Amino acid sequence: MADSSGEQDIRGLNIDKLAKGFADESNLFKNFVTKSKTNAREIRWYKKTSGFLESVTTTGMTGDRIANVADKALPMVVEQSWTRQTSYIKKYFVESPTISMEDIKDSDIDILATNVRDLVRAVARKVDKRIFDVITEELSPSNINTAAATGTGWDDATNGNPIKDILVGKRKIRQASYDPEGCVLAMNPIEHEFLLTWLISTKGSSIPAFSSQKVVSGVVMELLGCNVVVSENVTTDYVAMWVPSRAATWKSFVPITSVVINDPGIGKKIRVWEEGECLLTDPKAVNLITDTTT
Numbered sequence: 001m002a003d004s005s006g007e008q009d010i011r012g013l014n015i016d017k018l019a020k021g022f023a024d025e026s027n028l029f030k031n032f033v034t035k036s037k038t039n040a041r042e043i044r045w046y047k048k049t050s051g052f053l054e055s056v057t058t059t060g061m062t063g064d065r066i067a068n069v070a071d072k073a074l075p076m077v078v079e080q081s082w083t084r085q086t087s088y089i090k091k092y093f094v095e096s097p098t099i100s101m102e103d104i105k106d107s108d109i110d111i112l113a114t115n116v117r118d119l120v121r122a123v124a125r126k127v128d129k130r131i132f133d134v135i136t137e138e139l140s141p142s143n144i145n146t147a148a149a150t151g152t153g154w155d156d157a158t159n160g161n162p163i164k165d166i167l168v169g170k171r172k173i174r175q176a177s178y179d180p181e182g183c184v185l186a187m188n189p190i191e192h193e194f195l196l197t198w199l200i201s202t203k204g205s206s207i208p209a210f211s212s213q214k215v216v217s218g219v220v221m222e223l224l225g226c227n228v229v230v231s232e233n234v235t236t237d238y239v240a241m242w243v244p245s246r247a248a249t250w251k252s253f254v255p256i257t258s259v260v261i262n263d264p265g266i267g268k269k270i271r272v273w274e275e276g277e278c279l280l281t282d283p284k285a286v287n288l289i290t291d292t293t294t
Contacts (some may be wrong), residue, residue, distance in 0.1 A: 024161050027097040028231050029131040032184045032244040032279065038251040045279055053287040087277050089253045090130065092123045095271040098263060112270065119272040123256065127231045127274055132186065134239050134278035135248050136288050141216060148291045153237075154194035155294050157202050162195050162292075166224050169241040169287035176259040176284035185226040188236040191292050192228070216262035239289040247285035252276040 024246035068076070094117045137144055147168050151159025166272040169251055187195070221228045226241065234240065242248070261269040280286070 001208070016284050028229055029128050029135075029186070029233070032227075032229070032242070033131060033135075033202040033247070034245045034249040034281075036249060036251060038089070038276075041253060041275075043087045043089070043251055043277065043279070045085050045087065046280070047085050047281060047283070053092055062118055073200045087251075088278050089251070089275050091254075091273060091275045093271075093273040094119050094122050096269055098267045098269050099263070100267040103265075104268060112252050112268065115270050116161055116214075116272070118269055119132055120256060120258065123272050123274050125233065128231070129278070131234050131248065131250060131278045132231075132240065135242055135286055136238065136282075137280070137288075139235060139238055141288050143280075144286040144288055145176070146288040146290060147172065149239075149289055153291055153293045154191055154198060157198070160194075160198065162198055163203075163224065165239075165289050165292075166226060166241070169289060170224070170226075172287050173241065173243065173285060176249070176283045178240070178246065178282070180243065181225045183226050183234070183241050183243050185223065185232060186229045186234050186240045186242075187191070187292075188232065189230055190236045191234075191239055192230045194292070195223075222280075235275045238292060241289070242283040242285040243282070247280065247282050248279055249279045250276055251279060270286060 016282070043289065096119060101110055116200045133139075135144075147165070150156075150161040151166050154160050154165075166185065173183065175182040227244075252275075254273065256272070256274045258270060258272040261271060263269065
């Protein structure tokens with residue numbers, strides 16, 4: 001039985017598997033959110049109010065009415081609040097120009113595989129950027145935690161203090177009743193450069209093992225219990241922290257998909273798409289550090 005257009009082989013490789021492999025390589029942030037499917041393009045969901053349940057204020061009554069309750073007294077009624085939200089699926093869609101059958105046949109380069117790779121990475125990059133934008137409220141925070149960097153930023157060798165900024169972020173997340181240990185610390189390569197320079201050059205003597213052990217791990221490392229992720233999709237002057245698999249959810253309507261469109265006697269065209277949307281379900285599980293560069 002012949003392959004369908006979505007399963008065309010590229011020099012022995014199944015195009016659908018090839019596309020998904022490239023998507024996994026390109027899409028960093030999807031690994032740090034909850035992933036689930038949706039069957040509808042309109043998504044109705046609920047945003048939870050963060051924090052512990054506490055006594056509500058009542059006229060004429062003061063003090064904590066959950067603790068130290070008197071015998072035979074009725075329990076205090078407390079409840080969590082939810083806000084209904086509506087989001088809509090977004091489509092990410094690209095295709096190649098027609099690749100001639102002659103180029104496919106005798107080119108030294110595997111043109112089809114190269115086009116699949118680059119088209120998938122283009123879609124994955126846009127999905128990746130969308131996840132970051134949703135988690136950070138497009139860098140205009142209103143519900144997530146936020147705090148400006150110490151001094152004039154992480155490149156401020158005199159007054160800057162990236163360690164304090166990260167610890168402040170962890171404190172804010174913890175105060176909202178989330179566990180910040182193992183949180184994502186996402187930054188642009190510029191902030192990554194500033195962070196390593198500050199740790200090794202400015203404070204190297206106080207972190208004796210850092211320069212010999214931590215740098216070996218490359219662009220992703222662990223620091224203060226956080227997983228450092230470096231991406232060009234993070235806007236410089238900002239560093240985002242969030243609790244993975246808790247702060248946000250990626251709702252997949254159509255997973256990364258690719259097809260080869262045949263034009264007999266002329267050539268082939270490759271088309272790649274993905275449909276979904278990111279939902280910021282727990283905004284207080286996020287902290288945005290601003291003003292990280294001078």
